[in-house]
Amino acid sequence: MADILDDSLDYEEDTQKGKFLIFSLDKENYGIEIKYVTEIIGIQLITDIPDLPLYIKGVINLRGKIIPIMDVRLRFGKEPRKYDDRTCIIVVDIKDMSIGLVVDRVFEVTSVPDEDIAAPPQMNKSFQKYIKGIGKVGNEVKLLLDCDCLLDEEESEILTEAM
Amino acid sequence: MKLTKESGWESMLDMFIFETLQLIGEMEQSVLNIEKSSGFKTSINEIFRVMHTIKSSAAMMLFDNIATLAHSIEDLFYYLREEKPQQVDYASLTDIVLAGIDFIKGEINYIERGEKAEGDASGLIDLSKQYLISLKALQPVEPYSQPVDLVEELSPSEELTFTRSGDTAEGNRYHATIFFEDNCEMENVRAYLVLRNLEQMASIIEYCPPDIIDNEATVSLIRQDGFQVLFTTELKIEELESQLLKTAFIKEIQFDTLGNEDVYPVESSEEMLKSSPEIALTPFGEAREPDISITTRKPTLISVNISKLDSLMDLVGELVISEAMVSQNPELADLNLDGFRKATRQLTKITHELQDVVMSIRMVSLSLTFQKMHRVVRDMSHKLSKAVQLEIIGEETEVDKNIIEQISDPIMHLIRNAIDHGIETPEERRIAQKDGIGKITLEARNSGGEVWITIKDDGKGLDRDKILQRAREHGLVNNSEPALSDQEIYSYILLPGFSTKEQVSEFSGRGVGMDVVMKNIEKVGGSVLVDSSPGIGTTVSLKIPLTLAIIDGMVIKVGDARFTIPMTSIKESFKIWGENIIIDPEGNEMILIRGECYSIIRLHEFCHLSTNVTRIQDGIIIMVENESNRACLFADALLGEQQVVIKSLPEYVKRLRCKAKGLGGCTLLGDGSISLILDVAGLLARC
Secondary structure (H helix, E strand, C coil), X not given: CHHXXXXXXXXXXXXXXXXXXEEEECCEEEEEEHHHEEEEXXXXXXXXXXXXXXXXXXXXXXXXXXXXXXXXXXHCCCCCCCCCXXXXXXXXXXXXXXXXXXXXXEEEEEECCHHHEECCCCCCCHHHHHXXXXXXXXXXXXXXXXXXXXXXXXXXXXXXXXX | CHHHHHHHHHHHXXXXXXXXXXXXXXXXXXXXXXXXXXXXXXXXXXXXXXHHHHHHHHHHCXXXXXXXHHHHHHHHHHHHHHHCCCCCCHHHHHHHHHHXXXXXXXXXXXXXXXXXXXXXXXXXXXXXXXXXXXXXXXXXXXXXXXXXXXXXXXXXXXXXXXXXXXXXXXXXXXXXXXXXXXXXXXXXXXXXXXXXXXXXXXXXXXXXXXXXXXXXXXXXHHHHHCEEEEEEECCCHHHHHHHHCCCCCEEEEEEEXXXXXXXXXXXXXXXXXXXXXHHCCCHHHHHHHHXXXXXXXXXXXXXXXXXXXXXXXXXXXXXXXXXXXHHCCHHHCCCCCHHHHHHHHHHHHHHHXXXXXXHHHHEEECHHHHHHHHHHHHHHHHHCCCCEEEEEECCCCEEEHHHHHHHHHHHHHHHHHHHHHHCCCHHHHHHCCCCCCEXXXXXXXXXXXXXXXXXXXXXXXXXXXXXXXXXXXXXXXXXXXXXXXXXXXXXXXXXXXXXXXXXXXCCCCCCCHHHHHHHHHHHCCCEEEEEEECCCEEEEEEEEECCCCXXXXXXXXXXCEEEEEEHHHEEEEECCCCCCEEECCCCXXXXXXCCEEEEEEEHHHHCCCCCCCCCCCCCEEEEEEECCEEEEEXXXXXXXXXXXXXXXXXXHHHHHHCCCCCEEEEEECCCCCEEEEECHHHHHHHC
């Protein structure tokens, strides 16, 4: 019985494996592993919350569930941009937490096989740590996000701030 | 296989705990009824039935100590029920039963916590057996009483259960009690095998329990009392034993030789069949009958996992919001849609009814909590030899389940306090020309969105001077404070470590009780009031909210954002014209109101919001209070009072905010937007 369960889990992971949701920030295209993504919604009224880092824009009401919203542009230290009708919120589930990521626009879901993913160059740029790899799709290059890092990094930053 | 067995066991255990606690609760009531000797006939039946059910289920779950104890109490009540003895010492009877109830409760507690229930009930069992013997000794001998040896050896309920399976044959008569090995399972089937074996060597007259094949419940009986067979054989007993022991899993066989001329239970039971048909039922018949009556009496109750209820409540909350989004949709505002409006009105009505119903599911009546207090009063008044009567009013008042769990202890403390400190001894009462029996009134009533629970006694009242003196000793009152109101003085007894009682008793006087009361009540957002008049009595009132999940809030506007402030922490709100504002060198604003100075917190600065309203005279000042701290909040405008459902902030946000205080959660307003709930205590701590 347990074996069958494991199999079906594997199967599900397999169908999602190597698939990335492609979105853009500024001029770059990014990819996020599809297994994290719950849904994509348009921009909506965000309620501000005091005492938060700038890149957390606030919270939204997603069908009765309150979820925090992170502006990925600000998170990566880019210039803020006014939200328009192409701005999207990608709702992701990371470590049992729902969070909405504000991105410029969302394109498609693409397969990026493992062999087309290259390790990021070792540089000391600030947002480099969120990049897990660089995927090649045709002639284009997609930066693949490390979702766990997106949230995790926070704790250490806050801790150092608190010290 | 193993997996399913374990999970089945878990759910059976849950069921067992739930059922047993419920039954025990019912029974405690019945016992107290007996003591008041009102309707004691029905109570005896009730206790017998409850004990029987507990015995069977405990035996099934292998909690032998509970099962044997329940069995011995069952025996006692079987005797009471069947023989209807005239002289019964009800006081010690209730003591025995209550002790039994406490024991079972304790064991169930262990089981609930996943520990082993290994308490020793033998003392209690002996007690109840002795009581039964003394009870029998008191009674005149009945014409159809059983042979003495059998009465002692078997419980009365089983004397009548031998089933006749063969005619009397030649040879010696024996009575065998067969015990199977522990944990061998399916004892009834094994007993059947024994019977088949025995049939070849002896002729069986009867055996007990009788319906071993059809009734699986016999397993527990066999496990407990052994399998009993009455038979005649010409063989020698040693031969028989060696033959029988070949059957698997037999641990022990006890033989009793019965002479031919002995009076057989079978005959007497046949006599009884004719004379009194109502006792001719087998114990299982009796057991089944009351079981059916349980299910028919409470067919409308089911137990539901509380998390399902919570998610149901969340869903309905969402439904209400989306209903508002549809019916008040701005895109439809200008259209003339008669049919649609009618339909949405219907939808609105139904969703609100649905919301009411879901809210009411979580509401539980206070009666169970209140009824428990009868026991407290009884035990206390016995121990302290004071005569106390408890009157309960309004026990049908309903409160959210979470709150009930929190207030049950405080009520108990207060009642104990009332008996120990409040009610005088009968002599003192006689001197004071009061009724010899002290009276405690426990009352609950609804008033607005709150429930008031008052505990009132007609005792000697609080000693104002003694409390004041104690308060001075503790440094709580300056000698220079001449005019403290009585209420203020009495409220000192709610402080930790404050006891006016010189002697610490078993029940109260350690000065822990009252501050626990205070803490628990405050935890659910309630408050405690104490009032007393010397010689007439003391009244303690608990004010508690109906539910935790919903608060009364004032919605205020700051820029585009809306905040909710709990109504309980708002002192007043007013407009000012700027003349009373004081600004200290650091730029902090303060305001002078009626001679007192309060600091002003500008919410738009606190939350870094942009607003057009920055001049103090354009907006509104809301004075908030937490315990003794007060401050004034500055906001754009008040939007109105509203009941809001509290939702907590997302985990991630809480983590990022770290130790930043000031927000108590958030809530959804009717139009689906989010309003942050200000935590006044946190806000005040920051400034």
